Amino acid sequence: MNLTKCGIVITSIYDTGWIERISQNILSSNEQDNVKIFYISDNKTPAVCFEKIKFASKRGIKFWAPTKDEQIIFQKKFGIENFILENSDHRRNIGYLKAYYDEVDFVISMDDDNFPVAINFIDQHRQMLLKKDDLNCVDSSNNFFNNCTLLDSNTFVHPRGYPTNKKEKSLIKNLKMSDLKMGVNAGMWTIAPDVDAISWLVKYQEFNNIDLVNQVVLARNTFCPINSQNTSLIRELIPAYYFVRMNYDIGGGLKFDRLGDIYSGYFLQKIAKSLSYSVSFGMPLVSHERNSHDYLNDANAEWGCFRTIDSFSEWLVNLQLNNESVTKSFEQLAEELDDFASIANFRYVGSATSGFYHQMAFDMKKWIKLFK
Numbered sequence: 235m236n237l238t239k240c241g242i243v244i245t246s247i248y249d250t251g252w253i254e255r256i257s258q259n260i261l262s263s264n265e266q267d268n269v270k271i272f273y274i275s276d277n278k279t280p281a282v283c284f285e286k287i288k289f290a291s292k293r294g295i296k297f298w299a300p301t302k303d304e305q306i307i308f309q310k311k312f313g314i315e316n317f318i319l320e321n322s323d324h325r326r327n328i329g330y331l332k333a334y335y336d337e338v339d340f341v342i343s344m345d346d347d348n349f350p351v352a353i354n355f356i357d358q359h360r361q362m363l364l365k366k367d368d369l370n371c372v373d374s375s376n377n378f379f380n381n382c383t384l385l386d387s388n389t390f391v392h393p394r395g396y397p398t399n400k401k402e403k404s405l406i407k408n409l410k411m412s413d414l415k416m417g418v419n420a421g422m423w424t425i426a427p428d429v430d431a432i433s434w435l436v437k438y439q440e441f442n443n444i445d446l447v448n449q450v451v452l453a454r455n456t457f458c459p460i461n462s463q464n465t466s467l468i469r470e471l472i473p474a475y476y477f478v479r480m481n482y483d484i485g486g487g488l489k490f491d492r493l494g495d496i497y498s499g500y501f502l503q504k505i506a507k508s509l510s511y512s513v514s515f516g517m518p519l520v521s522h523e524r525n526s527h528d529y530l531n532d533a534n535a536e537w538g539c540f541r542t543i544d545s546f547s548e549w550l551v552n553l554q555l556n557n558e559s560v561t562k563s564f565e566q567l568a569e570e571l572d573d574f575a576s577i578a579n580f581r582y583v584g585s586a587t588s589g590f591y592h593q594m595a596f597d598m599k600k601w602i603k604l605f606k
Contacts, residue, residue: 237360237468241338242271243329246346247278248525249286255349257290262353266294269356270338272329273299277321298332308332312604317597319479323494326462326477331604334472342466343475343495348423348520351445358518359466362419362449367412369514373453375405377551381420381458381515382427384447391439394430395459395496397547398540411451417471417511418502421464422447423522428461430540431492431532449516454507457551460499464520467502473605474505474564478594484538484586491535493543497594500550505563508555542580542587549574561606568598 246252253273260269273287287299300308305328309315318325326343333341342359352358372379378400382389392401424444452458467475478497482490503513553570555563575591 235364235468237339237363238268239337239339240265240269240356240360241333241336241341242269242344243274243326243333243341244271244344244346245274245276245323245326245329246283247276248346249280249282250346250523250525252346252349253283253286253290256344257293257295259350259353259355260295261293263356265356266296270296270298270336272333273297274305274325274329275299275302276325277302298336314600314604317600319481322479322481323462324477324479327601330472330475330477334469334605338469340466340468341472341475342464343462344520345463347523347525348463349523351424351519351521355518355520359419359421362514362517363416363466363468365416365514366414369411369414369449369451371409371411371451371453372456373407373409374456376400376402377455377457378404378547379406379450379452379456379458381422382429384422384450384516385424385427385441385444389439390437391427391429391433393459394428394461395493395500395539395543397544399544400547409453411512414451414512415510416468416514417506417509418460418465418467418513420458420460420499420513420515421466421518421520422516423463423520426522426524428463428522431527431529431536432540434527434529435533444519447516447519449514451512451514452503455551457500457503457547458515459496460503460513462495462498463522464518465499470560471502471506471511473560473602475502476598476601479597482538482590482593484590487534488538489535490538490590492532493536493539496539500547501564501567501598504550504553504555504567505560508557508563509560538587538590545578545580546591549578561602564598564602568595568602571595571598
């Protein structure tokens with residue numbers, strides 16, 4: 235498998251220094267001829283970011299950084315100008331779509347407060363996706379693995395989007411895997427772990443002075459939340475990596491928000507595993523120099539998803555796909571999600587909740603048509 239051409243997809247509304255630091259990392263690792271950054275701006279993106287992109291381009295860094303008008307023109311080509319939300323990380327999908335049609339070999343999804351720890355960050359992702367053997371496979375008795383244990387085996391925290399009813403200690407079997415067909419690699423993060431807001435309110439825990447973690451592969455029926463901060467995947471799986479729209483209002487001041495990347499990560503690994511691709515966690519590392527957050531507001535925004543994630547994850551684990559192709563499997567997944575929304579008995583939340591999952595299924599059907 236050829237994994238020379240890399241696309242980095244990011245959306246940002248802040249000037250965090252990410253443009254300068256990722257550019258320096260690319261130049262230091264001599265990857266400038268192999269990497270293209272798909273920088274998707276939004277209404278609040280500062281003008282200085284575009285000036286920094288111009289400067290980085292003069293240094294040899296390749297960007298696709300369309301203005302708002304250019305994004306609209308691009309979306310019109312696919313008939314989705316009214317589909318992608320403004321003022322939302324839903325715009326990340328523009329980058330995935332463009333990277334796919336630019337025929338990159340693999341994509342790395344990043345957030346603007348995540349910075350590579352190692353100079354060979356891009357090649358570490360590449361080498362993990364090329365890995366064939368000698369990786370430890372984790373098989374969990376309750377179908378879920380806590381990747382935060384790669385940072386600290388005794389930690390109490392779990393990644394954002396981890397099912398609440400799976401947080402009891404599970405039995406983990408460790409198996410050696412060979413003849414792997416890698417599809418997805420989720421790198422870890424130092425300093426601030428990517429955990430839910432309630433965890434941040436209970437206890438602030440940082441992971442410092444870490445430059446190496448173990449690499450593991452998930453067994454077919456073992457899952458773990460995947461975010462958008464430091465995740466790579468091969469081109470063939472990009473159609474299965476639709477970033478789910480958030481900000482769905484279910485009344486009473488409650489919304490479904492802040493887990494768009496988590497739902498997309500669950501769907502990605504379900505499709506990948508059904509087609510015999512492996513999903514790994516571990517290296518390379520990024521330092522998560524977290525943007526300022528109001529954790530009480532974040533917790534309220536996450537609450538809708540938080541209260542349905544158990545039912546959703548149980549359905550996902552038990553779902554059987556026909557394993558035909560990425561596009562057909564994703565199409566089936568959307569149909570099955572629609573059925574799930576009709577029959578699910580969600581605890582603690584009103585009937586409007588099912589509308590969130592119906593809307594998700596509808597959007598997924600529209601997304602996959604772009605690749606068929």
